[in-house]
Amino acid sequence: MAALGPKRAVAVIGSGMAGLVTAYLIQQDSKRRYEVEIFEMQEQLSLDSASYTITSEDDLTYRVDVPMRAFDDGFHNNLKRMYDHLGVRYMSPKFIYPLSAISTTDGKKMPPHFIHSSSNHQVPPIRPEGCGYVEWILRTLYLAVCYFWFTACCFLIEPKPATSNDGGESLRHYLKRIRLPRHYTNGYLLPLMSSVTTCSHNELLDFPAIDAVDYARRTYRQSHYTVVGGVQNVQNKISSELSVMLGAMVTKVENVGSKIQVTWTDSKSKEVHSKQFDHVVMAVTPNVVGAIYEPLRKAMSSIPVNQGEAVVHRDRSTVPDCGQLLTRFSAKAHQSLDPTQILHICSNFSATESIHEHPYSVLVTSFPIAPIDPSKIIHRARLTRVLRTPQSRKVVNRIFAENSEHPYPEKEKIWCNGTGNVWLAGAWCWDGMVLLEGCVVSAMRVAESLDVEVPW
Ligand SMILES: Cc1cc2nc3c(=O)[nH]c(=O)nc-3n(C[C@H](O)[C@H](O)[C@H](O)COP(=O)(O)OP(=O)(O)OC[C@H]3O[C@@H](n4cnc5c(N)ncnc54)[C@H](O)[C@@H]3O)c2cc1C
Structure with a gap:
């Protein structure tokens, strides 16, 4: 008209x-x-x-999204409806998150101490190499109890509401109030969450609790997606x-x-x-x-707001040593359109970097903590994050x-x-x-x- x-x-x-x-x-x-x-x-x-285009040895080009721009059922409802309306194709990769510590003394990355999977699609969780059966069972039980407690609290215990003086309870106070063990909070919850929020653990603890609780509720057992191409x-x-x-x-x-x-x-x-x-x-x-x-x-x-960097590179020495364990998943990732993808979560207990083993043979490190060999860097982008x-x-x-x-x-x-x-x-x-x-x-x-x- x-x-x-x-x-x-x-x-x-x-x-x-x-x-x-x-x-x-x-x-x-x-x-x-x-x-x-x-x-x-x-x-x-x-x-x-x-984002960056990779040209493979057989002269095919692949677009690497920087930042990843993943989205979830339950949370990104309007985004997903828009993609459907536009006819944008997306796929649902399964993510595996090996959690490793970065030594605060020499900056070295330890082999993973736990391997989480998106929406817990690997049950029981994959046992890290070098972790004995007894230790693995005890750790898994401890984490299962903490995880179920946190999840139950998210559904049953509301964060304190906003008052005329503030915008509600902070995540720091909420986690204290629900008595989530500090070892679980610092070693597991904050590294995984700050790979989504790309900020330091202290900055994340200052978030309104309702943000984390609402995100946890809405994405519970939901699929993740990325845009094809x-x-x-x-x-x-x-x-x-x-x-x-x-x-x-x-x-x-x-x-x-x-x-x-x-x-x-x-x-x-x-x-x-x-x-x-x-x-x-x-x-x-x-x-x-x-x-x-x-x-x-x-x-x-x-x-x-904070400023950070995402780096596309080929420096495999930055990836924690996972032994042979995850090789079959990396191999699968190269062959299939709907692969399992590995996202290393490496934390020095005050901040976390994530290293995405991209299906197209490159690594994408978001907000790096440990140094990356400059000769192996392909592309870097400065990013602003609103907190x-x-x-x-x-x-x-x-x-x-x-x-x-x-x-x-x-x-x-x-x-x-x-x-x-x-x-x-x-x-x-x-x-x-x-x-x-x-x-x-x-x-x-x-x-x-x-x-x-x-x-x-
Ligand atoms: C590392 C990282 C990973 C992320 N991963 C995800 C994810 O997986 N899933 C998800 O849902 N979200 C993710 N996000 C968040 C999400 O990508 C961003 O919040 C979102 O893209 C912001 O979009 P925007 O349009 O609000 O702003 P912006 O993308 O910031 O766009 C604003 C643009 O305006 C332009 N501009 C600025 N100043 C001026 C000016 N004075 N004049 C003219 N132009 C100007 C700039 O070029 C700027 O890019 C991630 C963010 C980061 C940093």
Whole structure:
């Protein structure tokens, strides 16, 4: 259907998953009321920009997603519905997680002390080489008791709710309250969870407990998926009809009368440009929002972010010695489209690195702790991760007016999503773990606010 009047101009800043999905939805408006323009500071769309193409000896190319962009039934419900709508193909690999310690004295990686499997698909768990039967049985029993206790608590014991002073109980306090043994917390739970949140164990313990509890509940015994051929397939499908300005670093967003002015610097010419829009969607991390949009400067400073790296390499000396045990799984991984994949979880008890044995014969280390031989590095990408605390949860929920169990006094009210036709979208723009599902949920929220129908 043709638009009835002049189209309304919408700027979307950032072309990660959140920016692209927001732009895709608004551009697809059945009444054709919007003209969308994306601003991206990189010279390519951001969703797939950190990924890397491997060319095999037989000249075939394979895309390695960086970061992995896995998703789960039960948690990534809207993302999965969107992929189904777009016809994106995905597969359900089974993951094996050998857990190893990194020595705090010499940085050496020990052979794995436990081998966990996704959704516990290996029962009984695989016995690590060098671990006697008695030790393995006792350890497995201990871990089974701790695991069932933690899982039961997640379903039966609610984290303390938000009050007018904070955004609820922290994970640190929750784990103490349910009396989860510290040995299990430090050696097993935190390394496995921080491979999802890619942050230090202390930062993870500062997360709102509800994030971890909700994630554990929703992903309990569910399948994991990855996109066949990589997220480049998603990016290609949703961006094909979008107008994108690459190399455009937005430096300021400001309300000017009933319009919003976007100012950006062209990365090649260094020229500064400005243009006015009817709506602006900032699909960038909170530190960037605070830097470019003055009304949110203070609020954004309370949302922590960290910077890390993901490295694609061939330095097998970084992989803990698993003996012959896991070789058959690696071999399988090379042959099948639906393989078992190995993700080494290596922890020095304050942080964790994960090493993914990629089916295409490379290793991908996320947030490395131990050094990697520079001559064996193929590709590296800097990544920003948005973290959560009860305090930042409170700020986010106020902005999106979500889960506000307590009405806020007038003087404490802060900027709300959509004020002055400025909107936020991003993995962090919802009340939950900062993952791809938040990108889709927040993009759908913007579309629905602009009266655009979501087709999934
Ligand atoms: C190591 C790691 C592993 C992860 N693994 C998973 C996983 O397996 N599953 C999962 O669900 N989630 C995972 N995540 C989380 C998820 O990938 C991210 O949270 C999500 O991709 C963020 O998307 P976004 O669109 O909100 O923001 P971003 O991807 O950060 O996109 C915003 C983009 O905006 C651009 N930009 C920034 N500033 C400006 C500016 N001033 N002007 C113009 N453009 C600008 C940047 O290029 C940036 O890339 C992982 C994250 C990390 C770091």
